Amino acid sequence: MIFTQVIVNSIIRASELTLLSLGLTMVYDILKFANFAHTEFAVVGAYLAFFLSVTLGLPTVPAAVIAAVATGFLAILIDKAVFKRMRNSAGIVIMVTSMGVGIALRNTVRAIWGADSRSYTLALERPIVTQWFRITSLQVWIIVVGAAAMILFHLLLHYTRLGKAMRASSDNPELAQASGIATETIVTYVWFIAITFASLGGTLIAMETYIVPYMGFAIIIPVFCATIMGGIGNPYGAMLGALVLGFAENLGLYFNFEKIFNLGGLLPFSRDLFIPTGYKPAISFVILIFVLLIRPRGILGKEKEG
Amino acid sequence: MGFINFLIYLAIMMGIFAILSVSLNLQYGFTGLANFGQVAFFCLGAYATTIVTLTFNMSFFLGIVASMFLAGLFGYIMAIPTSDLREDYWAIVTLAAAEIVRIFFLNENWVVGGGPYRGGAYGVGDIPQPFRSHFSPQAYPFFYLGIVLVCLLLTYLIVNRLTNSPFGRVLKSIREGNDNLAQAMGKDVKKFRIKAMSIGGIFGGLAGCLYAHYYGFISPEQFVPLETFIVWAMVIVGGEGNNKGAILGSVIIIIFDSSTRYLKDYVPIKQDTLASLRMVAIGVLIVIVMLFMKEGLIKEKKRIY
Numbered sequence: 243m244i245f246t247q248v249i250v251n252s253i254i255r256a257s258e259l260t261l262l263s264l265g266l267t268m269v270y271d272i273l274k275f276a277n278f279a280h281t282e283f284a285v286v287g288a289y290l291a292f293f294l295s296v297t298l299g300l301p302t303v304p305a306a307v308i309a310a311v312a313t314g315f316l317a318i319l320i321d322k323a324v325f326k327r328m329r330n331s332a333g334i335v336i337m338v339t340s341m342g343v344g345i346a347l348r349n350t351v352r353a354i355w356g357a358d359s360r361s362y363t364l365a366l367e368r369p370i371v372t373q374w375f376r377i378t379s380l381q382v383w384i385i386v387v388g389a390a391a392m393i394l395f396h397l398l399l400h401y402t403r404l405g406k407a408m409r410a411s412s413d414n415p416e417l418a419q420a421s422g423i424a425t426e427t428i429v430t431y432v433w434f435i436a437i438t439f440a441s442l443g444g445t446l447i448a449m450e451t452y453i454v455p456y457m458g459f460a461i462i463i464p465v466f467c468a469t470i471m472g473g474i475g476n477p478y479g480a481m482l483g484a485l486v487l488g489f490a491e492n493l494g495l496y497f498n499f500e501k502i503f504n505l506g507g508l509l510p511f512s513r514d515l516f517i518p519t520g521y522k523p524a525i526s527f528v529i530l531i532f533v534l535l536i537r538p539r540g541i542l543g544k545e546k547e548g
Numbered sequence: 549m550g551f552i553n554f555l556i557y558l559a560i561m562m563g564i565f566a567i568l569s570v571s572l573n574l575q576y577g578f579t580g581l582a583n584f585g586q587v588a589f590f591c592l593g594a595y596a597t598t599i600v601t602l603t604f605n606m607s608f609f610l611g612i613v614a615s616m617f618l619a620g621l622f623g624y625i626m627a628i629p630t631s632d633l634r635e636d637y638w639a640i641v642t643l644a645a646a647e648i649v650r651i652f653f654l655n656e657n658w659v660v661g662g663g664p665y666r667g668g669a670y671g672v673g674d675i676p677q678p679f680r681s682h683f684s685p686q687a688y689p690f691f692y693l694g695i696v697l698v699c700l701l702l703t704y705l706i707v708n709r710l711t712n713s714p715f716g717r718v719l720k721s722i723r724e725g726n727d728n729l730a731q732a733m734g735k736d737v738k739k740f741r742i743k744a745m746s747i748g749g750i751f752g753g754l755a756g757c758l759y760a761h762y763y764g765f766i767s768p769e770q771f772v773p774l775e776t777f778i779v780w781a782m783v784i785v786g787g788e789g790n791n792k793g794a795i796l797g798s799v800i801i802i803i804f805d806s807s808t809r810y811l812k813d814y815v816p817i818k819q820d821t822l823a824s825l826r827m828v829a830i831g832v833l834i835v836i837v838m839l840f841m842k843e844g845l846i847k848e849k850k851r852i853y
Binding site for chain 2: 270275276278324327328333334335337338339341342343344345346347348349350352353356357455459462463466467470474518520521523524526527530531534535
């Protein structure tokens with residue numbers, strides 16, 4: 243594989259991760275708990291999109307959008323039924339509860355669609371081939387949606403009333419409430435936006451590969467890793483984390499570690515040393531540990547909490 | 549006879565999972581460490597004893613020692629870089645660490661001696677059952693149940709002793725988010741977290757060892773994150789911060805899990821769908837207990853001094 247292709251693959255991966263890590267960090271920012279059901283919502287969205295496009299025969303784009311909106315409403319519903327009752331509980335208690343919600347969601351999906359993997363019946367098409375890389379039109383879509391999500395999110399946060407209210411409730415919920423910001427309304431919007439992004443991310447990942455009920459577990463570690471690396475609760479950190487991780491995963495497998503082990507040819511040792519593909523999921527974890535050792539609150543994380 | 553064998557099987561599973569949940573309870577219920585990678589201890593214990601008794605053909609007791617040592621060491625190593633992290637970071641780091649352990653055994657078949665269709669995703673079979681030749685096939689399950697119960701009893705007594713000691717009180721002060729209090733008393737919070745994880749690991753490894761010798765076959769498939777969450781359900785339902793609660797929780801979840809397995813004879817639902825619905829119920833159960841009876845079935849005895 244040539245190097246430019248590795249870069250393109252990294253950008254694709256980063257775009258997928260951004261869609262998921264942005265939502266995770268948003269919910270954390272407002273509600274102060276790590277939502278372990280986050281990636282399960284992405285799986286629910288991917289299956290809904292699958293149902294709409296494959297079973298009902300809708301075109302792919304409206305199917306993905308409707309599925310994302312529906313999953314967003316589902317998140318609001320679950321928030322009203324479960325998380326709303328726990329607003330004053332400790333973060334660890336809500337986190338454990340979200341894990342229970344995640345188990346229930348994943349297995350509901352599995353009960354309905356079965357445990358086998360399925361794929362969307364996307365029209366087969368020739369990838370765009372250039373001198374430096376090849377890319378499918380779906381992958382172009384992934385990059386476009388990822389970039390659009392980042393820009394939209396930035397605009398939302400800084401140029402809308404909702405965004406300002408969100409930042410205010412994140413900094414100091416009591417003060418925000420005292421200033422007339424309806425914190426509960428903000429929470430509802432945050433869930434909707436976060437899970438809509440997650441659902442789109444899940445759908446795109448599933449379209450690029452395949453869809454299984456256990457997809458949530460396959461992506462939870464890279465998504466959390468990207469979010470934490472940038473500093474959990476910080477949206478720009480989540481974007482940066484996704485980018486770093488996207489490159490790390492792809493470069494890690496591309497890079498030949500031979501030169502490191504024989505010190506650039508000094509030692510009489512010459513053997514190709516690549517990270518085995520089976521260990522790809524481990525890369526994100528190792529990076530996470532290193533980042534946490536050096537900066538326990540992430541790259542862009544605040545040094546101390548207020 | 550079939551029914552009695554089934555009851556023995558249930559009791560053995562309850563015993564093994566009770567050890568696991570007492571171990572998790574020490575970490576979460578008493579110390580407030582959200583270990584989402586409990587299955588790593590279970591997995592390491594199972595593989596350690598398999599390597600010792602099968603690959604090196606050594607005794608069952610060495611297998612137990614190796615399991616407990618390896619899993620305890622893993623808990624220690626895992627706790628060093630993470631011991632000053634916040635609980636949410638802790639949760640994801642432990643979840644990831646457990647996945648790395650599983651991925652390691654999935655990719656490296658040489659650790660169990662290698663060979664065609666052996667190790668890695670194929671798993672390892674023919675794990676010897678201790679003292680098998682001294683018993684008739686009918687009597688052996690009773691004997692193994694005895695081993696499991698003795699191990700559970702020892703685990704319970706040791707952990708109970710620990711949690712009722714000054715050591716346990718420091719753990720509880722850490723759980724209450726009161727690092728400052730513990731520090732003011734001259735306790736190094738970091739060291740106590742590492743100790744809680746190591747001890748949790750030792751007993752988690754013991755459970756893994758007992759599991760491997762009982763089943764006789766292990767593969768990375770058996771150590772997916774789902775297992776961790778089943779143990780979590782046991783601790784939460786039984787009552788966090790209470791060792792009896794952890795044991796009761798494992799009894800309840802195992803009964804629930806096994807009784808619904810036989811529903812397929814009575815309701816026209818496919819087995820796989822039923823398995824999914826069972827897990828939906830466990831997820832909902834965790835949510836309901838967390839919402840409405842946070843302390844679980846057996847409440848923690850909180851003493852006021």
